[in-house]
Amino acid sequence: MDRSQSLKEAIRSQAERLGFVACGFARADSAGEAGLDLKRWLAAGHHGTMGWMEERSEERSSPLALWPDARSAIALGMSYAPSTDPLSLADQPSLGRISAYAQGSDYHKTVKKGLKALARFIVERAGAATGESAELKVFVDTAPVMEKPLSAAAGIGWQGKHTNLVSREHGSWLFLGIILTSLELEPDAPASHHCGSCTRCLDICPTQAFDGAHRIDARRCISYLTIEHSGPIPNEFRRAIGNRIYGCDDCLAACPWNRFATAAAANKAFLPRAELAAPRLGDLLALDDAAFREMFAGSPIKRIGRNRLIRNCLIAAGNSGDPGLARDIEPHLADADPVVAEAANWAMEQLA
């Protein structure tokens, strides 16, 4: 085994010890086409109000534009495979549905901690094995890096028709993280596609957010509407949102490759918190700012703030058909935030 191979094997073993279930290697410039797709997507306005997708689109479209010294990309996946069916609360309209990815600890922190520990290990190993001083940068979600195409190039899965990375072993339930490095590491083979003629994820989408396979209009996606979008939720999507109050799992949950994903592979940090697995809308609607911050400390939901969560809960309450929720909606009718007040009025009208 040459030095590069043995370093790669050491990195893979260490990644596994740190809780990553997938690890692959690609050249830093291996996702060229994705940059062009990103530009088309932005030009079509499919990113909606996510101005941050546009702001650094040049760097986002290629790791070399972000960091010219990058030579290799290491793609890492951490499993959050749920132990129960994420769609099971669909017929319990007085409860809120929180996306499986957000019921446990904030993945940004957990994945980043693992990436940083792996980066330290690589610096030490590379120095000892080759005498080279390695430079590394770690990314998870928020930086201008296209994590899915890079991960596909590194062979840890393929981009399914729902656009997310699907793994043969872990289905659609992987968080992704990327390490860019100045080290030249032998690339792995890219993953082949295994969607075939299946269209389950496209067919199940409650808001018809897909323009076709691999093409999402984020403005129609419930994940965007409930997490990223700050204004009133457009009327045309309110009914379809049902009781989803943070994110949406439908296209992921529909994927037949999930049958190979086991909850045992999931990082323990992502186990659902009891109070977030099936929260009562009435309880959430009673949260003031301080109670919101306390309840969602360490959770990714904290980022959207109390008002946006209340807005989402009001839409869900309006969809519930449960007149008992009217007394929980009422205090919000004159909320200082006009978006919350409008959602409360809409919810009351639905229940009337």
Ligand code: B12
């Ligand atoms: C912006 C964003 C969103 C937006 C837009 C979604 C999207 N698909 O772009 C919104 C808010 C809607 C969103 C929602 C979700 N997100 Co998000 N999101 C991102 C983010 C920050 C950027 C993604 C991006 O670059 N989009 C731009 C588009 C143009 O790129 P693309 O999706 O890869 O699109 C490709 C196709 O259009 C393609 N294409 C066109 N034709 C063809 C043909 C073929 C054959 C192929 C292969 C490709 C292809 O070219 C593009 C480039 O590859 C990434 C983190 C990151 N930094 O990468 C997380 C990320 C993609 N999100 C993630 C998650 C978990 C979600 C949700 C599941 C959360 C939830 N449960 O609510 C949903 C899933 C919705 C969905 N079906 O995509 C994970 C996905 C993990 C995985 N296994 O893939 C990521 C990687 C975060 C992370 N670090 O783990 N997200």
Ligand code: SF4
């Ligand atoms: S997350 Fe939900 S709304 Fe968004 S594309 Fe998937 S199924 Fe559609």
Ligand code: SF4
């Ligand atoms: S549901 Fe079907 S089409 Fe969608 S990602 Fe999974 S295998 Fe591919």
